[in-house]
Amino acid sequence: MSQETLQDFAGVWIGKISEVVKTLTGSGPIKYLINWSRMYALWPVHITTACCSAEFGAMMGPRLDPERFGLQAVAGGLRQCDLLIVEGTVTKKMAKRLKIVYEQMAKPRYVIAMGDCACSGGLFHDSYSIVNDVHQLFPVDVYVPGCPPRPEALLSAIVKLREKIRREEVFA
Amino acid sequence: MTTTPTQAKPPPPPITITKTGEPSTLDVSVGPQHPGSGHFRMLIRVDGDYIKSVDADIGYVHRGCEKIAEYRNYVSNIPHLERPCIIDAIHLNWGYVLPVEELQGVEVPPRGQYISTIAAEMNRIMSHLYWLAINAGVFSGHTTIFMWAFGDRDLFIELAEMLTGARLTYSFIPPGGPRRDLPLGFEDKLTKLLDYFEKRLVEYDRIFFSNPLVIARAKGIGVLKREEAIKLGVAGPVLRGSGVKYDVRKVEPYGAYADLDFEIPTYEEGDSYARFLVRFEEMKQSVRILRQALEKIPKGPIARKAPLVAPEGEATGRVESSRGEYAVMVMGDNSDKPYRVKIMNASFRNLIALPYLIRNVHVADMPIIYGSLDYWPVEADR
């Protein structure tokens, strides 16, 4: 057998095996297990874009204690984080940095747009230094309105996001 | 996600072994994404472990409040003018409303003044607790005080919610007087909370302010001398920590502060620890003010009807916010929208002290100094 046919042969089989693995893991208990582990290990990036960070701090505080949901205490390393909570207004100056942060995050990554300013510009919409919609920069999974949202409202958004992750396909 | 078309990347700069500039220094950019406070960047130049100079790069949250204020009417301006410092919303709201009332010639009835004072002092405690949790606790690695202060802040927030209907952004004082009267049972609850909080302050003192670890980290770090403080025009606890007795509540009483008895805590040292203690003492004074205000509050109407239009002219009002003096100049032009609103806040004024404080200090001392300023980037950027 020549080398090329061997490579073809191997390539076909590797493709077939990966298909099988995908169908196995993409359904049933393995999918459930993978999604369950993703659900319980949401690590938020700590990039505070504006004033909603006060309520983010209140959510991280003792009253609601999001570690019950596996929302780990804020980690500094971007490569380990998979949840980006856009806390408020994104100015044009911050948008560049925010995009760099988003691109460094581990996949699969999720985004919560917190507050009116992140959803639509809010009180400052159409101002000269504002990015009105965060979804122009990257896809947003959950929108939380409120100016700022109550910490409970943010936590309810995280519960919603977990629900979304639970139903998600593993290989999207 | 929108994919950008693949463009030819510019060639990378040639690798040079020898560094340009001064041989022993290194420029480090701190922020805008870092574990402490975001939306703010410091460009520091370090020589070994020592910081030689610092350049503040602000504007990450510049939203054009002053421009937007020219497009909205006097009442609708309140929500966005209090957003710059939402943990201190009553003071920002009040500071804007005072000059508007002066222009319109509206006088707030005494009960309204007292209610605003109560709300403002509660807000001062909340803001100082936020500082204690984040800027003092997290920056010095003291997680316990973060938990305690945030827990107790939530109790004050609960009462603020009862009074105003919102957690942080109250929009509580439109021109003419506060929107709501004290709700039923508010006085009892506040008295109970103040009793509880006074006991907590003793515990705070033991675990944080008298803690030798905190003293070792904060004492003698980031000294701002009295003459420097006066020359730089800093405001609030930063000024009072350097020994200047200046508080707008005393020098130009507004609200009900003329009737109330309180002291202005000052410390002569001018270091980070003195600024910590000023805020700690201010919380005690706020408790004292709240008790007196609950006792002395008169009966009567809370608000008067204010016109929607303001006449031509300028007025400057100032209040003592948690971070220091907050002054607003409002200029009317016989319409329902202001011609110009100028905000002069404490965070922006304290920014100039940063190069004076962070000078020939260790890199490890930088978070404590930055935290002791209680700098709120959104307020400075507006």
Place this chain on the structure above:
Amino acid sequence: MAQVVLSREEGIINQLKSRFPDVIKEVKVDRARRVTITFDKDHIQELAKFMRDEAGFDHVIGIAGIDYPTHKKIEVLYFAASFSKPDIQDIVVILKTELPRDNASIASVVSIWESAHFHERETFEMFGVKFEGHPDLRKLLTLDNWDGPPPMLKDIKFPEMGQR
């Protein structure tokens, strides 16, 4: 209400008037504790030096620009106050001057009031007023946000920003 005594405010005004008879154009006491002084823009540094050294106003709390497109002028307001003299701590003196709208420039007061540093930078980027002699006149807030003309000028309109 008690009669408001304006002796301190008038004292400051008299001091200024006797010292700078030609520079001071208009003097107004809006209310107790607020003094507005309109002056000629060429003498800002002498006036600031006098205010700091002799009158005791040792810092500025802010510098505001106001744009008047119909009158073709930009007004610059300096809000000066005092920390060191307890008897005038509550007075805010507003020094007001007019600049031509195109090519607005005025001498910097950073060498006199160091607290004006960031305020002058802000007024420079928001109104385009050049402060001559400022040690570090760069953009401050709108570095990447906005690359048009100075945003606070009235002829730059954002009609979507406001209400109906």
Place this chain on the structure above:
Amino acid sequence: MSMAFGAMYEGIKHIFKRTFTMKYPYEKILLPKGFRGRHQLYMEKCTGCGICAWICPERCISMVPVTNQKEYPQNPEKRFPQYWYARCCFCHFCTDYCPTGALDYTPDYELAEYDRELLLWSPERLSKPATNIGTYHSVFHGDKGSMGVTYEPVNKQKAQ
């Protein structure tokens, strides 16, 4: 040295205190009357004057015609406010300025959605009653030393 022991004592003392955490999705705090959550619209009172839309600081309210079978005698054009909650700042100036009392406060704050379009609340959706009712209460234990604060069910409070 004594100060160090004081700090340690405080820390250790708090191990024996009651927990402060509220188990949020299962326990909700009872919000005070007048909490500024989402709006409640009483369609039988609204005259469609549009003052709410005028005072709104960020133009989140638009007056839209409603196409249902009901007749509203006070509002013959059937124009009612529609809120876009992606922009509303919950200042409730609209409620305060409403001349007929057709708008009201509700304690609903869990408005998060997967899709931004769903944040547009039509008049019919706004006229539904509030769903979020908290059942827990913060109780001070200040008299027994500084035992802190706990959350207790409201009914238990009333029974005591």
